[in-house]
Amino acid sequence: MSSPPIDASPLALAALTPSIAHLTVRTLGQRPVVWAEFDELGQPQRLNSDTSAQFTNAATTALEMRLPLVMVLSTAGADINEGVAALHGWGQAASALVACSGVVPTAIIVDGPAVSGPALLLGLADFSVMTDASYAFVNGPVMVEQFTGVAIGVDELGGASNHAKQTGVPTAVVPDREAAEATIEDILSYLPNNLDEEPPRWPNNDPADRSCPAAGERIPGTSTGSYDVRDVASEIVDEDSLFELRERWAGNIVTAFATIDGRPVGVVANQPLALAGTLDIPASQKAARFVAFCDAFNLPIITLVDTPGFYPGKDLEWRGMIRHGAQLVYAYARATVPRICVILRKSYGGAYIVMDSKTMGNDLCLAWPGAELAVMGAGQAAAVLQRRATPEERAAFEADYAERLLNPYVAAERGLVDAVIDPADTRRDITAALDTLQDKRELLGTRNHGNTPL
Numbered sequence: 001m002s003s004p005p006i007d008a009s010p011l012a013l014a015a016l017t018p019s020i021a022h023l024t025v026r027t028l029g030q031r032p033v034v035w036a037e038f039d040e041l042g043q044p045q046r047l048n049s050d051t052s053a054q055f056t057n058a059a060t061t062a063l064e065m066r067l068p069l070v071m072v073l074s075t076a077g078a079d080i081n082e083g084v085a086a087l088h089g090w091g092q093a094a095s096a097l098v099a100c101s102g103v104v105p106t107a108i109i110v111d112g113p114a115v116s117g118p119a120l121l122l123g124l125a126d127f128s129v130m131t132d133a134s135y136a137f138v139n140g141p142v143m144v145e146q147f148t149g150v151a152i153g154v155d156e157l158g159g160a161s162n163h164a165k166q167t168g169v170p171t172a173v174v175p176d177r178e179a180a181e182a183t184i185e186d187i188l189s190y191l192p193n194n195l196d197e198e199p200p201r202w203p204n205n206d207p208a209d210r211s212c213p214a215a216g217e218r219i220p221g222t223s224t225g226s227y228d229v230r231d232v233a234s235e236i237v238d239e240d241s242l243f244e245l246r247e248r249w250a251g252n253i254v255t256a257f258a259t260i261d262g263r264p265v266g267v268v269a270n271q272p273l274a275l276a277g278t279l280d281i282p283a284s285q286k287a288a289r290f291v292a293f294c295d296a297f298n299l300p301i302i303t304l305v306d307t308p309g310f311y312p313g314k315d316l317e318w319r320g321m322i323r324h325g326a327q328l329v330y331a332y333a334r335a336t337v338p339r340i341c342v343i344l345r346k347s348y349g350g351a352y353i354v355m356d357s358k359t360m361g362n363d364l365c366l367a368w369p370g371a372e373l374a375v376m377g378a379g380q381a382a383a384v385l386q387r388r389a390t391p392e393e394r395a396a397f398e399a400d401y402a403e404r405l406l407n408p409y410v411a412a413e414r415g416l417v418d419a420v421i422d423p424a425d426t427r428r429d430i431t432a433a434l435d436t437l438q439d440k441r442e443l444l445g446t447r448n449h450g451n452t453p454l
Helices: 047-064 085-100 119-122 141-148 154-158 159-164 177-188 213-217 227-236 280-295 312-320 321-334 347-352 378-385 391-405 410-412 423-437
Strands: 021-028 033-039 045-047 067-077 106-117 128-132 136-137 172-174 243-245 255-259 263-272 301-307 339-348 364-367 372-374
Touching: 021 047, 021 177, 033 047, 033 177, 045 047, 045 085, 045 159, 047 067, 047 085, 067 085, 067 119, 085 119, 106 119, 106 177, 119 136, 119 172, 128 141, 128 159, 128 227, 136 154, 141 154, 141 364, 154 159, 159 172, 172 177, 177 321, 213 227, 227 255, 227 263, 227 301, 227 347, 227 410, 255 280, 255 423, 263 280, 280 321, 312 321, 321 347, 339 347, 339 423, 364 410
Parallel strands: 033 067, 045 067, 067 106, 106 128, 106 136, 128 172, 263 301, 301 339, 339 364, 339 372
Antiparallel strands: 021 033, 243 255, 255 263
16 A cells, blocks of 8 residues: 655654664555554553653654654553653653644554553654554543542543544544555645645546536525435535545534645535534634644634534533633634635534634635524524513514514624625535635734633
8 A cells, every 4th residue: 555664764763762662754545654552572661761752753754854754653652661761751652743733744653552641642642543443541440440439441441432422532443554555645645745835736637617406406405404414515525535534523514635626725614414513622623723733733724613502411511611612713813824614503602703704814714595693593582582472473573573683684794704606606615715825825823822711
């Protein structure tokens, strides 16, 4: 699947311990990457100061060469026998990985255990691909039982499948090492080598001005009907180019790479199949990090909106819905890449603002004719404003409310929607906008960074 490894620079290889660490510059598909993996006769490696130094060396080499970094991790944690020196070593590796963040794409393949402190490296990398047999946790089953009295197995605590559904740590879970390499290859095909490059254009035979009436036909006739937004996105983007990330976590929002007229883009879309497309804490986190990544590596962001709002509930509010919802607001507001928003059906309340509304500074906001933009739906408005009304009075109120407020033309009159378009023209209009925005540049401020609402 990939070319044989080729030697890296002498600087990169000088400190290697051949029996344990392997560091090369190799091609993955057609892309050069800095590749590092660590093993000891096929057993999980305890990270000591020497092996951790190889992680650090790999990250430093990737940064100097401005190439993507891919690391294969199978570790039982820091070496207990070495003591604090082992902790210091993996801390240096973590620092070097952070230095790569937003400069070169970083990916980790987990093909075995990833436990204790070094497991946090998975959260630092842009992409983590876990094999079915792998597992990861900070505190293992023994520690959990000692502290909580609850006996738990390795797979239940940190198995790849559970992580995919519950934590969002893995970008994907695949059967084996070969599939993991293929997944990283697919991901990198959408990305530049570093922040100073544009994403590579794909060969494309899908006409840029192709009509896509099937996209609109996917939307049910009723405002509460469900559908798979991935089908809509697939009709708009280039054929067979949609590549979803973290599909098993926070299913109420879809994050995916795709191409439009051969140009790689990031797609963020509410998913009516899960929680009616409402936003909750995991969805906000998932979308916020994806938006920030696209902004770092020059991928335009296409946002497909169909959401009735934030998911209500005491549990969510107590867990910090305000802070986590603000993460998505923050990510969109500071993104400087081309941003195009398409309102497919519903866009209500605070979620209207969060999903890259015109107020957030998008470059183009389009709406389909049946789109509903308002503080809330007609039924919800009636429940608030017509609590003592008769059923007939409430029905009349809802009909009037829908006619006056629940249509995109009211927003268009106020400049909050740039155009109301036929769904069949969506691909053509997005392509034309991306062509216009390809030279978009924004003058960045002098501050080091803002204070992200973590």
